[in-house]
Amino acid sequence: MSVDGSLDRLRREGHIVIVGASLAGLRAAETLRDEGFTGALTIVGDEPHEPYDRPPLSKQVLLGRVPADHTTLPRRREVDAQWRLGVAATGLDMAAKRVHLADGAAVEYDRLLITTGVRARPWPHELEADLDGVFVLRTSDDAAGLHHRLSAGPRRVLVIGAGFTGSEIASACRERGLDVTVAERGSAPLVGALGGVVGEVAATLQREAGVDLRCGIMVTGLEGDSAGRLRRAHLSDGSSVEVEVAVVCLGATRNTEWLASSGLGAGPRGIACDAGCRAFDVRGIVTDDVFVAGDVARSPHPLFGYQFLSLEHWGNAVEQAETAAHNMISSSTDRRPHVWTPSFWSAQFGMNIKSVGVPPMADEIIVTQGSLAERRFTAVYGYQGRVIAAVTFDQAKWLEFYQQQIERAAPFPPEFTTVDRRPEGMHPVPAGFPDPSLPSHGPTVTLSGHSPSDRRISFTPLSA
Numbered sequence: 001m002s003v004d005g006s007l008d009r010l011r012r013e014g015h016i017v018i019v020g021a022s023l024a025g026l027r028a029a030e031t032l033r034d035e036g037f038t039g040a041l042t043i044v045g046d047e048p049h050e051p052y053d054r055p056p057l058s059k060q061v062l063l064g065r066v067p068a069d070h071t072t073l074p075r076r077r078e079v080d081a082q083w084r085l086g087v088a089a090t091g092l093d094m095a096a097k098r099v100h101l102a103d104g105a106a107v108e109y110d111r112l113l114i115t116t117g118v119r120a121r122p123w124p125h126e127l128e129a130d131l132d133g134v135f136v137l138r139t140s141d142d143a144a145g146l147h148h149r150l151s152a153g154p155r156r157v158l159v160i161g162a163g164f165t166g167s168e169i170a171s172a173c174r175e176r177g178l179d180v181t182v183a184e185r186g187s188a189p190l191v192g193a194l195g196g197v198v199g200e201v202a203a204t205l206q207r208e209a210g211v212d213l214r215c216g217i218m219v220t221g222l223e224g225d226s227a228g229r230l231r232r233a234h235l236s237d238g239s240s241v242e243v244e245v246a247v248v249c250l251g252a253t254r255n256t257e258w259l260a261s262s263g264l265g266a267g268p269r270g271i272a273c274d275a276g277c278r279a280f281d282v283r284g285i286v287t288d289d290v291f292v293a294g295d296v297a298r299s300p301h302p303l304f305g306y307q308f309l310s311l312e313h314w315g316n317a318v319e320q321a322e323t324a325a326h327n328m329i330s331s332s333t334d335r336r337p338h339v340w341t342p343s344f345w346s347a348q349f350g351m352n353i354k355s356v357g358v359p360p361m362a363d364e365i366i367v368t369q370g371s372l373a374e375r376r377f378t379a380v381y382g383y384q385g386r387v388i389a390a391v392t393f394d395q396a397k398w399l400e401f402y403q404q405q406i407e408r409a410a411p412f413p414p415e416f417t418t419v420d421r422r423p424e425g426m427h428p429v430p431a432g433f434p435d436p437s438l439p440s441h442g443p444t445v446t447l448s449g450h451s452p453s454d455r456r457i458s459f460t461p462l463s464a
């Protein structure tokens, strides 16, 4: 309890506003109530839907196994909130502690949590983006539209960008028996997230599944017919492909524009916050009453040289939301840091891919179990002599062990013995990440900000 009782008052009768009614926003609201917050809670979301889950949108929904409007997130508990859905927050007045809404209303807060996430980066040419048949995939409405179009049996689908979302869409299309061309600017699918060595495995998987995969290629233009329907895509090698559907999978843009003149440290890379989820203002001073969580947040992590990490990971959104909510109603000494070890999964081409740590930070990689050729393996990533990440293809059971190695800053190459070690796993090789200054579909973890030290650290997880 604070000395003057203000924290008690906040917990009892304060007003907390959450902007962004999705995974992070919902989990934060539930945590606030779990932890005894009995004041007023307002949740603002620009989508008209109740919070829903996005990972199924590029998987089960496109396969027709789950309707797009059936991915509503399960509720852990009643949150007793005022929901303002279908209305965007348009501005923030930090001095007046007020959020302005698109319908002209304003909501005052004692504490604010921002969970506005990211949106799909659109095709850069507006007229081409408007052609009938050109899609992005971020929302359930996007998924419903794309599923509907795929069900009509287009002659060929073009996926632009072979990151996780693009690769999952290509996989779903092949599973549905549709012809697919994937155009990827980098040297292989998933290269921005997992590097070139693993990217080559992903490329083989795609080609074996019948994908017309074209790497080192950019789509230079989309062409429609006289009725405005997509008909053809032009590629940077001078060729063209006849397509009826194109899905633009060029990464994401952080939803921060509404904060432009607020004085908050928000920009294209997200909203910078401290390890306790408190947002920084533009002067680099941490705020007392504005918190941030989920895909829109950018926070320093002790395991990764205190670099600011932007993560587009489901698990991070949940964990950071829970930490932010706890800290919003706790005294400074009871607050806890957000030190979640990044982890991510994907299902594509019959493969269960999992990642832990931050692969794009690595310079080397070694296959510690299984074999790349068999596409069943564990690859460990090293950075300056320590284990920084691990990726499994159909070997998820080992991931927890590797997570411990990362958290212990274990030496790289690994010194432990493993089962099923092959000759190819005896020596590390370059991990093959593209130059980060080259635009690509983007990794799922973005490293940015000051790295005060590359020295070896020891890290003790909270649960230890």
Ligand SMILES: Cc1cc2nc3c(=O)[nH]c(=O)nc-3n(C[C@H](O)[C@H](O)[C@H](O)COP(=O)(O)OP(=O)(O)OC[C@H]3O[C@@H](n4cnc5c(N)ncnc54)[C@H](O)[C@@H]3O)c2cc1C
Pocket: 019, 020, 021, 022, 023, 024, 025, 044, 045, 046, 047, 053, 054, 055, 056, 057, 058, 087, 088, 089, 090, 115, 116, 117, 118, 119, 137, 138, 139, 165, 255, 258, 293, 294, 295, 296, 311, 312, 313, 314, 315, 317, 343, 344, 345, 346, 347
């Ligand atoms: C197709 C797809 C597949 C995925 N698959 C995986 C996977 O396999 N594994 C994995 O780990 N992760 C996956 N993810 C990522 C995961 O879904 C995200 O990390 C997670 O949704 C982040 O939650 P969030 O609440 O931070 O942000 P979001 O889910 O992006 O929600 C932000 C919400 O805020 C709203 N908003 C934005 N601006 C405003 C405003 N000004 N006012 C009000 N509301 C606003 C947005 O419309 C949105 O509803 C996938 C994502 C997609 C799109």
